[in-house]
Amino acid sequence: MPVQRGYRQACGIARGLDIVGERWSLLLVRELLLGPKRFTDLQQALPAASPNALSDRLRELTDVGVINRRQLPPPGAARVYELTPWGRSLEPIVIALGTWALAAPRTAEQQFVSVDSAMLTIRTYYVPAPGRPATLRIELDDRGSAGVFGVHLTSAVAEVFHEPPLEPDAALTTKTDALLAAFGNADLRGLMDTGAAMSGDPEAVRRLLVAVQVPAPADQQQ
Incomplete structure (x- = not known):
């Protein structure tokens, strides 16, 4: 599982956080909801994340089946990341979390919108x-x-x-x-x-x- 120190509980909430609870994980899901992206596209969308952190999260989410990595056919031939069907089922959860958070005032540092x-x-x-x-x-x-x-x-x-x-x-x-x-x-x-x-x-x-x-x-x- 992506989380290094799991919650060790059978509860579905705890198990879900074991999968997508690491920092940047859910934001990577957000960035892929509209379609596949290259690593450089994800870096642009998440500028505060280090390349190592993004690489780690992408690898972990790929290993667990949330994200799939594939090669585009020529002439593009770029490697892109995309959500699996199971990963796409996170959309209502991600959207509900964002709507819920609107009840909290935005801080001065929370300005960037991808x-x-x-x-x-x-x-x-x-x-x-x-x-x-x-x-x-x-x-x-x-x-x-x-x-x-x-x-x-x-x-x-x-x-x-x-x-x-x-x-x-x-x-x-x-x-x-x-x-x-x-x-x-x-x-x-x-x-x-x-x-x-x-x-x-x-x-x-x-x-x-x-x-x-x-x-x-x-x-x-x-």
Whole structure:
């Protein structure tokens, strides 16, 4: 098991922590929920983790069956890490933990948001609403090539992909913090005032922003 000093209890909670309780383990799971990543991608998403710590966690999670490592076919030929089906079943647990933690005020040092974490906000807090399906290209231009995503909205779910659509209904280029601040707001002017650029159907962008209803953190609740 990954944990060096296990809890030595039969309780399922203790056994689960024996598997994913080491530092960085659950954040690696978070970073792989939207698809496979290279080691360098994981380093970028978890900048406070040392390369040795990431290597150790990846090896341990691979050994126990949470993560799988595979080689991409040519011309990529890169080695990537991805969640196994068992690993992907951790998603509701990881999301529930994150939502639960919103009740705790954020500290001054808790500022960094990984690009996948920002985009998981869409999939997690999307409130289903009537409307025709729409596809969007989202570019977080403060995150380089890692910040380009595709979003597909339906009346039931919001799907998020690393691969952007070739012919989206709308395209939005913005900063990560600006996008997160715009969720839940129907007025696009505030987002555009931050320097964001938009093309295509503005209603698709508005529909996305309005439908992502993130619970207010404890330090912002009235």
